[in-house]
Amino acid sequence: MPHRPAEAEHIRHCPRCAATSLSWHSTKNFHCNACGFTLFLNVAAAVGVIIECRGKILFGVRRNNPGKGMLDLPGGFVDPEETAEECAGREVLEETGIKIPAGSYFMSLPNSYLYRDITYSTLDLVLTVRLDEFPAMQAADDLIELLWVDRDEVDPEQIAFPSLREAVRSYLLQPAVPLL
Numbered sequence: 632m633p634h635r636p637a638e639a640e641h642i643r644h645c646p647r648c649a650a651t652s653l654s655w656h657s658t659k660n661f662h663c664n665a666c667g668f669t670l671f672l673n674v675a676a677a678v679g680v681i682i683e684c685r686g687k688i689l690f691g692v693r694r695n696n697p698g699k700g701m702l703d704l705p706g707g708f709v710d711p712e713e714t715a716e717e718c719a720g721r722e723v724l725e726e727t728g729i730k731i732p733a734g735s736y737f738m739s740l741p742n743s744y745l746y747r748d749i750t751y752s753t754l755d756l757v758l759t760v761r762l763d764e765f766p767a768m769q770a771a772d773d774l775i776e777l778l779w780v781d782r783d784e785v786d787p788e789q790i791a792f793p794s795l796r797e798a799v800r801s802y803l804l805q806p807a808v809p810l811l
């Protein structure tokens with residue numbers, strides 16, 4: 632089992648027959664030598680949304696670990712049969728109450744998400760949305776507070792995840808769109 636990845640330390644038994652003779656053919660799939668069961672531990676797709684309005688970026692404060700109390704972009708894991716754009720709309724609505732227009736694809740970055748002792752590998756798809764008017768909003772779900780932060784005052788080090796930190800840094804390198 633030379634390929635068993637550190638994040639799969641908890642997988643010691645076959646989920647089908649409970650045998651312990653698992654072979655890891657790569658870091659993302661294993662095979663049970665007793666019953667033939669094979670499972671792929673695929674990367675999970677997640678979405679983060681950079682919402683800009685009048686020179687300010689919307690951040691949420693995380694309710695839970697990982698990154699409890701740190702800044703985050705609205706977003707979350709993509710559901711089965713959902714597009715990244717649909718996920719963005721759903722997650723932003725759930726976490727902020729804001730109905731956003733369709734977002735634009737910006738970039739993707741790999742991330743690791745440690746939740747209850749299990750590390751999930753994700754691919755964070757970052758979308759951007761521009762609003763002309765500040766919307767009514769209410770923090771909910773994974774976020775306890777929402778903050779509009781001036782582009783000039785964003786401190787990426789306050790953002791919980793390295794992937795979204797990097798995305799926000801890249802986004803801020805772009806010139807601000809002039810106000811209408």
Ligand SMILES: [Zn+2]
Nearest residue numbers: 645648663666
């Ligand atoms: Zn088995």
